[in-house]
Amino acid sequence: MSNATDWGPLGAVRKQSPLLRAAADRYRETTPFENLTVGVSAPMTPHTGLFLDVLATGGAKVLATGEAGSTHAAVVEWLQERPRITPLAATEHSRHERRDARREVLAAEPDLIADDGANLLSLVHDEFPDVAEGLRGACEQTTGGITRLQAMDNQDVLACPVYDVNGTPMKQHFDNxxxxxxxxxxxxxxxxxxxxxxxxxxxxxxxxxxxxxxxxxxxxxxxxxxxxxxxxxxxxxxxxxxxxxxxxxxxxxxxxxxxxxxxxxxxxxxxxxxxxxxxxxxxxxxxxxxxxxxxxxxxxxxxxxxxxxxxxxxxxxxxxxxxxxxxxxxxxAPNSTGNPGEVMDTTFAMMIRGLVALADGVSLEPGLHPVPDDLDRAVAHEKLAAMAVEIDDIPDKQRAFHSEWAFHDSSAVE
The missing domain is CATH 3.40.50.720 (NAD(P)-binding Rossmann-like Domain)
Incomplete structure (x- = not known):
């Protein structure tokens, strides 16, 4: 993530996003998305702009579309100047123009998809089946999107693995x-x-x-x-x-x-x-x-x-x-930017961790999958650390007791 994000339309949310800042520092060195194309559909707010910048910092070629009524022109203008990011969004886009923009993203044959409302995932399976089969995977972050994907999964339509980011405790209990x-x-x-x-x-x-x-x-x-x-x-x-x-x-x-x-x-x-x-x-x-x-x-x-x-x-x-x-x-709403930066920091951090796992080739069958619990806990621990909050660890004796199933009377344990 460039120091350019300290100013302009992303400056304020960058200060609220310690997890995304840390991810940018981490992935600048490891480049988990090197030689990969990531297609993104999400409200084009400052929070999303920061998320896209982290993906690009990690080596990805990013193509991103916006959603109805939530595209910030200043964010799009800023992204247009960023290397490896192509924003395909405008404040005046009609429904048909947004759909054409999604087609342009999918025509680039992305390796990974980060979705909001399953807009890209539903379209890729409907109009680009070969691209769908070639996807390493995707992440979906909204309730409405998961509802659509559950229907697709129940009908055995999904051709790639999709992480249900919306179903994680960190997303449900804080973002939602x-x-x-x-x-x-x-x-x-x-x-x-x-x-x-x-x-x-x-x-x-x-x-x-x-x-x-x-x-x-x-x-x-x-x-x-x-x-x-x-x-x-x-x-x-x-x-x-x-x-x-x-x-x-x-x-x-x-x-x-x-x-x-x-x-x-x-x-x-x-x-x-x-x-x-x-x-x-x-x-x-x-x-x-x-x-x-x-x-x-x-x-x-x-x-x-x-x-x-x-x-x-x-x-x-x-x-x-x-x-x-x-x-x-x-x-x-006029002047609205969506959810507060503090919670979007955790949600996008979870999206990035899911995408990194998929980029690394995690073995998953096509279909809808829960995000592994260790990834969710890692985000929670990282957020607490960023807030300078400490919590207890489980003592070895306590851990051993709770893993022992053979006790018949716990009150008699010495």
């Missing part, structure tokens, strides 16, 4: 629970200038992202309602103190509806007529969770009272506001 929640609530309040305390906030989905945002809403004084399709997660939400209701019932009193599922049309046509007057709707999971066409078809007219907000008026006089056109709010 804390990073997504805090950055999303910051975006929502900045877009609406509305007080969360005392409001009724509906959270769709009680996975790690949903549970994180529901808990932080409660901490800020909101009255929280959770909607779920999984009975176990619904029970967990209930036990955590949230009200649990079906979506059609929950939205009748909602001041905020926040979807956090990565699923298709969680808020859809059948819910529009039930929405309370003044409801603010936001997605923190994916761009497909809110049925925008249903909102538009029910409305008599709409306007944009401020950047990043669309207000719909219905025949009965109700008004509801959709934030960032239903796209992921913490990435696409």
């Amino acid at each position: 629970v804390h990073g997504t929640a805090e950055s999303s609530l910051s975006a929502i309040t900045s877009l609406t200038d509305t007080l969360l305390a005392g409001s009724v906030a509906v959270v769709a989905g009680y996975g790690h992202c949903g549970r994180g945002i529901a808990r932080k809403l409660r901490a800020l004084g909101a009255r929280t309602v959770v909607t779920e399709v999984d009975p176990r997660k619904a029970l967990e939400a209930l036990a955590d103190g949230h009200d649990v209701r079906p979506m059609a019932e929950a939205v009748t009193e909602a001041e905020f509806v926040i979807t956090a599922t990565g699923r298709y049309q969680v808020l859809r046509d059948e819910h529009v007529d039930a929405l309370a007057d003044g409801t603010v709707i936001a997605s923190i999971g994916s761009a497909v969770e809110v049925d925008r066409e249903a909102l538009a078809s029910h409305a008599t007219d709409s306007d944009q009272p401020r950047p990043g907000t669309t207000r719909y008026r219905f025949p009965d006089g109700r008004e509801v506001t959709l934030l960032t056109d239903g796209k992921v709010v913490n990435l696409t």
Whole structure:
């Protein structure tokens, strides 16, 4: 990683990213990606720019595309000046142009893929099957992407090994629970200038992202309602103190509806007529969770009272506001950069460790695989060290006791 990252659009996040700085120092010497091409699809934020720079520092030729509404022009301009990095993203790219950019990445026949939403992985299997079979492997970091990859894996479609970075404890409990929640609530309040305390906030989905945002809403004084399709997660939400209701019932009193599922049309046509007057709707999971066409078809007219907000008026006089056109709010709100640098540091460090293992030729069958526990623990230990936090080690006697299965009565052990 060059000293150039101390300034410009990546300067602030570089200071928040001790793991990526250490990775750059480590891989500058070992060059694990030498003579390899890495294809990347991710929001083109400063955090992603730093990640791409580490890959290039490790010897990779990097081709990267952005995502809808989250491309930072200054980051793209900076990357264009970096050796071995080709950014194929622009703030004004249409959906078709983004897809063409992904095709350009895949036409370069990458050896490795780092994905966000499985956009490259789904396309490579659909349109570039020979390239898919030639991949050493890939890493996917999002809930929505893993949902798509699980479907592909269940249908025996995946032609290469893919590490489920989203499933690691470090990703789930820090990036998803804390990073997504805090950055999303910051975006929502900045877009609406509305007080969360005392409001009724509906959270769709009680996975790690949903549970994180529901808990932080409660901490800020909101009255929280959770909607779920999984009975176990619904029970967990209930036990955590949230009200649990079906979506059609929950939205009748909602001041905020926040979807956090990565699923298709969680808020859809059948819910529009039930929405309370003044409801603010936001997605923190994916761009497909809110049925925008249903909102538009029910409305008599709409306007944009401020950047990043669309207000719909219905025949009965109700008004509801959709934030960032239903796209992921913490990435696409004006001036937003996604999750905080401290948690993106750990997530991208995990992505890099997974890619290094795949570059080294780890033996894995095609399909979706958990990231090895030792890699996850290594990232956690490295993060603690960067924060100057020490923890205990397990004494030899304790380790021996817990590995001995033949004890019948642990209370009698001398």
